Amino acid sequence: MRLFDVAVVGAGPAGAAAALAARREGAGVLLLDKAAFPRDKTCGDGIAAEAVTVLEELGVHGVTDGYPPVDRLRLVAPGGAAVARPLPRAAHTVPRRVFDERLVRAAVAAGAELRQHTVRDIRDDGDAVTVDDRFRARMLIGADGAGSVVRRALGHPANPPGHLAMAIRGYTRTANTTEQVIVTTERRWPAYAWEFPLGDGTANVGYGEVLRGEPLSRTYLLERLDRLLPGLDPPTAVRGHHLPLSTRRPPPAHGRVLLAGDALSLINPFTGEGIFYAVLSGSLAGRAAARNTDYRRALRMRLGRHLRHSGLAALLTRQSRVVDAAVDAAARDAAVFDRMVDLGLGDGVFDLRTIGRIVSRLGHRHVATP
Template structure:
């Protein structure tokens, strides 16, 4: 059997970042990415790229300007609370919207150019043995990184159950002309009906927008309900094609086990419970896992410690905010506070789209509006 130092299952942003980080940690490492699809390929997602995600990739030596070339920055974000409070402001740093069919292919191409091997292969069986991980009886890895998404084969192989319904959302997504009144603006819109639920519209810069709607699986959601929710929050928007995807939220993430198998991105349930954002978590967890992968048998413990040090406090804050947000009055108060103070708005955006925390400033401002 052929042997590789690191095998990454999944060539999306989490997997690409993992592979790049492993090569950066040890330029002599033999790193292989396996993916069941050829690239370019679509990935059902909102297509929003937080600038903090690009920061992580730049730190791995990736030319991030090339990744987003042709897609203009989107400086403004509109938020609407369940009670109807609307706030629109310029973000501290503009976000970008790049179709995943474009972004993922560009990123993986850049990583392969850096010395990573890529092979089309559908992984079906993983065996953890002493000193190695065997993939489909055909190749071995010193460390295996599961970056294979919400339906992760790697996660199942090491005995970790999928998220429970209350920690899983499902969303539909399509492309349509920019909704009236939202040209050039990213928008996340919520409603009291079937809360917690939200719709989004993210402009591509060519007159089209990525639009969608999602809610928790535990609410008994079905396709008809998703379509109705999209029409309720973005009336008149009619994408030519709608595709669905699951979102395993970070409030249900498993504990990273010790050993030679690591989980990153969606496979590790790293999806922001407030916004459904996952790209930042994907590339950050991938970068941390790739750096730990060169540790061999100690990789699992090293990655777990690095992830907790870098993201643990934020994840605890986002989980707390997600729990509190079930009271719509609290959400309304927070959005009113954001409407009145740019710094509070920036705090809210950082908590939902990057690695921000519940600051004393934001909490105090929300309490004042709540009273």
């Protein structure tokens, strides 16, 4: 078997970013995926500006070409409070069929060797990692999504209820072309519906909520979507997916095997965003694998403080009244809005001023409630 420097399982955003980062270090890279590209991937399709920045640092440009910027966000709280403001940096909505192929083609152009292969078994013998007795690499990166085979091979179970969400997504016509819309709901909170316009008269729409142990049916999820976003045509290309939240993450490295993206449960528990986490963790994993440096430390230095703050935000916002107060504060103060967006879509943290504004509105709403 040919020996690669780095093998990457999964060619989505995390895997493609890992391959790109490893190639920039001069490593020989094997990129494996069970699908042929282009292929659809169930997702909200929202591409935050922070994700684009990471990719540009890897030498990838134009991933959002053809899809106009979406420069506003409207957020509706469970209790009905709402805020609509310009985003600190414009986002895009790019179907994953397009976005992922652009990334994987960039990785191939950079010198990664792409193979279509379904991985079933990995073995780390201390000197290298063998994949299905067919491929061998000095380091292996598991970037194979929420149902990661690599993660299971390391002995890490899937996220339990409370740390796992379920969402459904489809496409429909819309007159909205400039505004991301997120409508939360007090019923079965935390849960929300979204409308992310592509700019061509269509939008990615969906609904998701944190699982509590019982299964959620397609019919139920579509009913909730229709209730929160009434008046839209029934969506097409409807698909469901799991979201392993970052509040329960496995160890990021074991021996010669690293995990990145959804395989590492890097889904923002505050918003469900995962593309930024995917490309960032993938780039850190690819660089660490190529250099044989400490991936745990790199991940902790880059995301550790943010993950603590997002986890705290998820814990606090389990009470829907806290979300009501935060949205109320964001409607009154643009700086609070920007902080909330940075925490939910990028690697931002809360500061004392933002916390003070939210606590103030929480107290005000408590006093005003009979």
